[in-house]
Amino acid sequence: MLPQTFWQDFGLAPLRKAFAAAMAALPQPPRRIAVALSGGADSAMLAVHAALYARRKGMEIHCFHVHHGLQAPADGWQMHAHDMAQMLQVPCHTRYVQVDVTGGDGMESAARDMRYAALRELAQTMKLHHILLAHHRNDQAETVMLRLLRGAGPTGLAAMAPVRQHQELTYIRPWLDIDRAVILQQAEDFADLTGWVPVKDPSNIDDQYTRAALRVRLVPALNERWPGWQGILARHARQSAQAADVLQEVAEQDFAGLEPSEDKQSFSLAAWRGLSHARQALVLRYWLAHLGLRMPTEARLHDIMRQMRELHALGHDRHMRVKHGQVWIRCVRGRVFIDTSN
Numbered sequence: 001m002l003p004q005t006f007w008q009d010f011g012l013a014p015l016r017k018a019f020a021a022a023m024a025a026l027p028q029p030p031r032r033i034a035v036a037l038s039g040g041a042d043s044a045m046l047a048v049h050a051a052l053y054a055r056r057k058g059m060e061i062h063c064f065h066v067h068h069g070l071q072a073p074a075d076g077w078q079m080h081a082h083d084m085a086q087m088l089q090v091p092c093h094t095r096y097v098q099v100d101v102t103g104g105d106g107m108e109s110a111a112r113d114m115r116y117a118a119l120r121e122l123a124q125t126m127k128l129h130h131i132l133l134a135h136h137r138n139d140q141a142e143t144v145m146l147r148l149l150r151g152a153g154p155t156g157l158a159a160m161a162p163v164r165q166h167q168e169l170t171y172i173r174p175w176l177d178i179d180r181a182v183i184l185q186q187a188e189d190f191a192d193l194t195g196w197v198p199v200k201d202p203s204n205i206d207d208q209y210t211r212a213a214l215r216v217r218l219v220p221a222l223n224e225r226w227p228g229w230q231g232i233l234a235r236h237a238r239q240s241a242q243a244a245d246v247l248q249e250v251a252e253q254d255f256a257g258l259e260p261s262e263d264k265q266s267f268s269l270a271a272w273r274g275l276s277h278a279r280q281a282l283v284l285r286y287w288l289a290h291l292g293l294r295m296p297t298e299a300r301l302h303d304i305m306r307q308m309r310e311l312h313a314l315g316h317d318r319h320m321r322v323k324h325g326q327v328w329i330r331c332v333r334g335r336v337f338i339d340t341s342n
Contacts, residue, residue: 002087006193011052012186014178019049022162022174023057030059030130033172036119037063037092039081041187041198042134046175048190050132051088062126063092066118068099068111077199084196095122108209123169135160135173138180141230142214144237151298155248158241177234251286254279264290266337269311280305291338294325304329308336 023029033054035047047063054061063085067078078094085092095118099111119131143159150156164171175183191197207213222229254275258267267287272280281301288295296304307320311331320331321339328339 002194007052007055010189010193011049012182012189014182015045015049015175015186016052018178019046019053019174022172023053025163026130026170026172029057030128030170032060032062032126032128033130033132034062034064034119034123034126034128035132036115036134037065037081037084038201039065039077039084039199040134040201042136042175042180042183044081044084044196044198045183045186045190046132046134047084047088047090048186049174051090054090061088061090062128063090064119064122064131065092065094066115067094067096068114069096071201071203073199077201080199087194087196093122093126095119108211120167120169129168130170130172133171133173134175134183136175136178136180136183137230137234140176140237141233142211142219144233144240145214145218146211154240155244157237158244159237161241179230247282248286250279251282254283255286255290258283261335261337266335269308269331269334269336272336273309277305288324293327293338296324300324 033050035043035050037043037047047061050061053059063081065078065081067074071077082092082094097114097118099107099114123129123131140159144157147156147159160173160176162173162176187198203209203212205212205216207216226232255264255267258271260267264287272283275283284301284305285295295301304322304324307322308331311320320329322329326340328341330337330339
């Protein structure tokens with residue numbers, strides 16, 4: 001049982017302020033909200049601050065724990081997360097998942113996809129629409145670095161957004177501009193007060209995984225040579241997000257001028273060819289993203305555009321049919337559209 005003074009005095013000012021600011025920035029404060037709780041220091045301290053805030057504001061808090069089963073001590077992590085929730089007097093719900101790595105995207109990507117799917121299922125079960133995630137400045141900097149190395153454009157370099165809406169859920173990251181050292185200090189203070197110590201996932205420092213390799217091999221050198229680099233890349237992410245917003249507005253306006261069908265499944269080839277090459281590429285990416293399709297590589301996108309440009313007049317001379325993932329991009333009688341048939 002936590003002492004009454006905990007609810008009055010605990011919490012470092014930067015973390016409290018950042019959490020309160022994130023809540024205040026929402027269009028409408030939620031009455032019920034969940035915290036994704038792994039049992040590590042970051043998510044545990046987010047759960048603590050969510051509970052502190054909820055107690056003051058009369059908000060209902062739930063903790064969501066995803067059990068991947070990828071590590072031997074995963075059962076213990078689940079019990080540890082539930083112990084934390086019980087200490088904070090909030091309910092904790094676990095979803096068991098089995099990570100499928102046969103899709104070709106690798107263990108990290110598959111585990112991430114399963115985690116978000118499990119969080120979505122838990123949210124649907126509990127009938128809530130807001131989930132707190134514990135990503136911080138260091139995570140953001142690593143994400144920007146990885147996306148730079150993978151050749152991402154402005155949208156990709158925007159990395160993680162403080163607030164993101166997806167499939168009727170709002171994901172909130174209050175601590176994207178907080179250095180992890182502050183969170184670890186808070187975890188130490190909490191351990192001194194309660195004896196509860198965060199779990200440590202060995203995969204976070206196992207350099208067979210891409211992000212861990214960056215963390216283990218590159219980050220120490222960057223810390224030594226360029227102190228504060230995380231803040232610089234986090235600022236770059238914010239600026240990229242602003243640039244991406246502008247490009248999104250341009251793409252929306254351009255697509256509206258392509259005589260799109262009512263369901264946005266097709267558009268006019270002739271109108272598309274009236275755009276500059278850069279805006280042709282931009283509006284194609286916008287269209288594919290709107291339809292929920294994976295982005296093509298730069299080389300693949302250029303090949304699709306080349307074929308669309310080579311069609312005579314309105315495309316009446318021959319039909320274009322280009323494979324893209326599990327669908328076809330086709331042009332028939334001057335209309336570009338997605339064909340899902342085999």
